[in-house]
Amino acid sequence: MSDVLTGLLTNKDVLLDPEGRVLWRLKERHRKLQEQSVQKLITSEKLLSLVTEGCVQQKLDHFNAQDTRTFRQRFLVNEKHWQRPSGPVFLFIGGEGPISVYDVVAGHHVDLAKDHGALLLALEHRFYGDSVTPDALKTETLVHLSSQQALVDLSVFHQFISSRYNLSRANTWISFGGSYSGALSAWFRGKFPHLVYGAVASSAPVKAKLDFSEYSQIVGSSLQNEDIGGSVKCVAEVQKAFSVLEAELMTGDSSGVARDFNCCQDLKNEDDKVELVQSLADIFMGTVQYNEEGVLMPVRELCALMTNTSGRYSSYERLVKVTQVYRSGSGQGHCLDVSHEAIVKELMDTTRERGGQRQWMYQTCAEFGFYQTCEGSSCPFSGMVTLSTYTRLCSELFGMSQNALLQHIAFTNAYYGADEPRASRVLYVNGGVDPWHALSVIRDGTEERGETVFITDTAHCADMSNRRSSDRRSLREARQEIGRRVSSWLKMAALNST
Structure with a gap:
């Protein structure tokens, strides 16, 4: 599929942060923009x-x-x-x-x-x-x-x-x-x-919650909210794009997908594929979460890109275009690292205090959950991002089982009243x-x-x-x-x- 995109992709620089945590990076960008203003x-x-x-x-x-x-x-x-x-x-x-x-x-x-x-x-x-x-x-x-x-x-x-x-x-x-x-x-x-x-x-x-599936559901409803520039067609195109992406990853040429999104390496295993899907979904999540706050593009602009039928590009190709716009707007100039192994290694690094990612990951495991799954029929992205995607990290990083997570969340809600x-x-x-x-x-x-x-x-x-x-x-x-x-x-x- 990469050949079809030759005319659309003109920048070889890349897109997202090396840790693949786009929402975290967008939050930091939101903060910097506030300070600059x-x-x-x-x-x-x-x-x-x-x-x-x-x-x-x-x-x-x-x-x-x-x-x-x-x-x-x-x-x-x-x-x-x-x-x-x-x-x-x-x-x-x-x-x-x-x-x-x-x-x-x-x-x-x-x-x-x-x-x-x-x-x-x-x-x-x-x-x-x-x-x-x-x-x-x-x-x-x-x-x-x-x-x-x-x-x-x-x-x-x-x-x-x-x-x-x-x-x-x-x-x-x-x-x-x-x-x-x-x-x-x-x-x-x-x-x-x-x-x-x-x-x-x-x-x-x-309210602490392990499986925060409502997050993706609200993103979907916001993308079709006409008051902020969304539409039913926008959500349909997003779902179609991720459906094609998932099919290509599961049954097609995943190396072609890696080239389309300028990944730093081939997608070696299922975990790497999930990291790619999550990184792309984060762009839409961040657009909704910070709509009109200047962090990325507002919902109106994102939906205009996803529903633009003036050219010959498919919904999948427009998804690639969205990532280009994100790249140019966020100033990212390196390739997209979707190596699950590398991301776990970064999160296990105990010398990077100021970034905050490891600390916050610990708090989600020890107190809150907040894991933004997308497994239901109303999911606007891909069902590849499951609860186990997150809970496995709690086990890998901190030795916490899913049962322990449930106990921690129950305590938090009982202690504060949810x-x-x-x-x-x-x-x-x-x-x-x-x-x-x-x-x-x-x-x-x-x-x-x-x-x-x-x-x-x-x-x-x-x-x-x-x-x-x-x-x-x-x-x-x-x-x-x-x-x-x-x-x-x-x-x-x-x-x-x-």
Whole structure:
């Protein structure tokens, strides 16, 4: 099939990251684009000079009094908007990656800090970024990487900041976070309600689940959502393309497929073929998850490519074209490494602390699951990506069986309440396009059971970004509603403290 594509493929450079984890790379790109979007503002207003960086000493194991080992946890402070001495404290909780200056100088929570005279803080998650020990990635040390330990880190940090800045009950704390850190924001309020008065949890997957098949289902429904440029035809073409791809891999010339997608090597075995399929599916998943956030192309453009019948190209050939567009937009200039053996080797490397992939893989195995399978009839991609694709990695990397994974997930949901939380004054914000909303709280809440904002036509964590003229009306209204909720909490706290 490669010969047919001679006229379509004009660039010999390649496409995806060498680890084959496109979604992870897109998440990092999303972060960089956010930072770049406010770089001029940071420079012009000399905001860097207003940010203080420091470290707080944390116990490696908060739950073992006999273990005296510690590590240094990084944090950032911005006092520019703080109205001393009684102004509130807005805490941005770090997730599965390093924190940056962006977290205390830009974003919707920073806009709210300006309105309310708040002290801005950001705390990096243990074992990510620079908040690591020398042997952090060894499996025997990773046992101390958990959301439970992270919440106690937050409580220690609360005490540390309160002492350093001479804070009192008059300084109301509100926590903010998105995605995994959004879940941490909700859980911090639930487990330490005496420390944080209210919490905003954006795109927060608070329900752990081993087989997260809903992710692919929502990607499929979003690809046919006409409000964001999708169509039934788009999904049909995507399914057709992956069906042809799967047939070629199973019964045809897999070496020709490897050439079509410019793989670094021939597809040696079934695992390599699954890695290829997952990498290509990730492009569509990332397009939906970050729709209109500038990371890749929006759903409208992707579907226009997949449904373009002006040329003589088949759906499979248009899939190749999509990967070309991804390559040119993401700046990837190397071949696509789909070697399962190489990917496992990378994930077993215990010297690459800052990347975060091994740490996050451990957390999914030890607490959450979140494995994005695609085995049902509604799958828009390929059924080759099964649950065992992921659970085998838990066994290979950390020696965890699937039965152990099920036990870990059951504990997580019992400990936090899954999608039926019991904490008050937690605002769950979700986008209807975002596949992660399936594991969050999206129903209408009550004061006793939390509150919700659902934005039908926006994607992952869109509400957390800076305001843009291109923002949808629904997103602008959602930010206004978030602002009203935060204002009401602060007024309530002021009344309670008098």
